[in-house]
Amino acid sequence: MGIFPFPALPRFLIPVVLMVRHRFFFTKYRKRMNTKNMGFDTKLIHSGAFEDQFGSATVPIYQSSTFKFKDAQHGADCFSGASDGFIYTRIANPTIKAFEDSMAELENGYKGIATSSGMAAITSIYMALLGAGAHIVGTASVYGPARGVLEKDFSRFGVEADFINTADIDLIKATIKPNTKVLYVETPANPTMELSDLAACAAVAREYNLVLVVDNTFATPYLQNPLDLGADVVLHSVTKYINGHADIVGGVVVTKEKELYDKIRHCMVYMGCNMDPHQAYMIIRGLKTMALRVERNQENAMKVAQFLEKHPKIAWIKYPGLESFPQYELAKKQMTGFGSMISFGVAGGLESGRALMNNVHLALLAVSLGGVETLIQHPASMTHAAVSREDKEKAGITDDLVRLSVGIENIEDIINDLAQALEKS
Ligand SMILES: *Cc1c(COP(=O)(O)O)cnc(C)c1O
Numbered sequence: 001m002g003i004f005p006f007p008a009l010p011r012f013l014i015p016v017v018l019m020v021r022h023r024f025f026f027t028k029y030r031k032r033m034n035t036k037n038m039g040f041d042t043k044l045i046h047s048g049a050f051e052d053q054f055g056s057a058t059v060p061i062y063q064s065s066t067f068k069f070k071d072a073q074h075g076a077d078c079f080s081g082a083s084d085g086f087i088y089t090r091i092a093n094p095t096i097k098a099f100e101d102s103m104a105e106l107e108n109g110y111k112g113i114a115t116s117s118g119m120a121a122i123t124s125i126y127m128a129l130l131g132a133g134a135h136i137v138g139t140a141s142v143y144g145p146a147r148g149v150l151e152k153d154f155s156r157f158g159v160e161a162d163f164i165n166t167a168d169i170d171l172i173k174a175t176i177k178p179n180t181k182v183l184y185v186e187t188p189a190n191p192t193m194e195l196s197d198l199a200a201c202a203a204v205a206r207e208y209n210l211v212l213v214v215d216n217t218f219a220t221p222y223l224q225n226p227l228d229l230g231a232d233v234v235l236h237s238v239t240k241y242i243n244g245h246a247d248i249v250g251g252v253v254v255t256k257e258k259e260l261y262d263k264i265r266h267c268m269v270y271m272g273c274n275m276d277p278h279q280a281y282m283i284i285r286g287l288k289t290m291a292l293r294v295e296r297n298q299e300n301a302m303k304v305a306q307f308l309e310k311h312p313k314i315a316w317i318k319y320p321g322l323e324s325f326p327q328y329e330l331a332k333k334q335m336t337g338f339g340s341m342i343s344f345g346v347a348g349g350l351e352s353g354r355a356l357m358n359n360v361h362l363a364l365l366a367v368s369l370g371g372v373e374t375l376i377q378h379p380a381s382m383t384h385a386a387v388s389r390e391d392k393e394k395a396g397i398t399d400d401l402v403r404l405s406v407g408i409e410n411i412e413d414i415i416n417d418l419a420q421a422l423e424k425s
Pocket of ligand 1: 117118119120143146186190215217218236237238239240249250251368
C-alpha cells in the first residue's frame, strides 16, 4: 500500500494526511489580508479579498457552476466539511465568499450569507426561523414585501405575524405571545424614517427568548452596527447603498453566532436563493467606495433637509438629522450619521406631491434608494401600494408622503431642481 507522499503510512493516518494535503492545496491561494484591527474604510477595500495564483488586485469572477475535486476523497471531504474546498456555486463560490467575508467583518458578525436579492435574504431568514404555529412581531412600516410575504404567503403555512410600532417597547412586550419566535426590526424604517431603539429591542429579545433580526439597509454598516447593539441577525438589501450604483439587485445576511448562520445558510442553499458570481463581483466593486458615497449622500441630505424644512410649501419633514426629528437623540445614540433618506409632505397634499414628482428634472422618479443618483417616489401608490389602506394609516404611510433618496450630485443642482419643481406644485 503506498500513498503520496508517505509510501509506508499506517492505514489509520491516511485520512488525516489527505485532509491536511487538501487543506494546504486549497488554502494556499486563498490567503486573506488581516484587516481585523484596521479602519472601516480599509476593510471596505481589503477585508474579503484573497490572493490568487496570478496576484490579481481584485477578486476575479469565478464564473463556474461546479468545481473539480482533486480526487474522490477530496470530494467526500468537501461534502463532509472536513475540507473547505468549493463544490457547487449554489452552495458557495470564491467570488461570492469574498463578499460574504467582507460583510461579516464590516458588521462584526460570525459569517455572511449572500443572496440573490434583499427579499431572498429576508425569506431565507423567515424560512429558517419560523414554522407552522410560530409568530413574528415586526415593525409596521417595514419594506412592503417583507411584510406582504408573511401576510400573504407564510400565513398559508400557519405562520402568524403582527406588525406594530417597534419604537414603543411596551407595545412590543404586549404583542409577544407564547409562540413568538422572532422580533423583526427595520430602523430607520421605510418610508416613515421612524427609529427603533436597538439596544432596548435586544433586551426584550433576550427576556422573551426571541431572535432579533434587523434590516440595516437604510443605515448601512458604516452608520449602524446592530450586532454590536445586541441583535442576532442583520440583513441588507445590497441593491441599495452597499452596491450603490443602481445596477445590481442583491442581498446579504450576517449572524452573530454559528448556530443561526448554519440554519439560515441551509435555507438559502436549499431554496436556491444564492447570489451569482458576476453579481458578487459588481457588489465588491461598489462596496469599496461605500464610505465615501455615504458621507457625500448624507452631507447632501442634511442640506436638502434644511432647505425643505424652511420651504413654505413643505407641510412636514422627517429626517433623523434635523433637531425637529422626534427621535433625534436616539439617532445620535445608535447611529454614527443620519443617512440620506428623507420623507416629507407638500402643503396641498397628494396632488401637490404629484406635481412635485412630475416636475423634477434631475431627481429620477423611481423606486429603490441608496445610489449615487437622487431618486424621488410616492410610497403610498408605489413601494407600499400592496399594504392595505388601514395598515398604511397605522404605519404612518400617509397619502402625501414623498420619499427622497439624496444622491451624490452637486448639492446646488439638487436643491435648484427641487426648488423649481416646488414652484409648480
Ligand atoms: C429594497 C429593500 C429591501 C428588499 O431588497 P431587494 O434587493 O429589492 O430584494 C428590503 N429592505 C429594505 C429596507 C429595502 O429598502
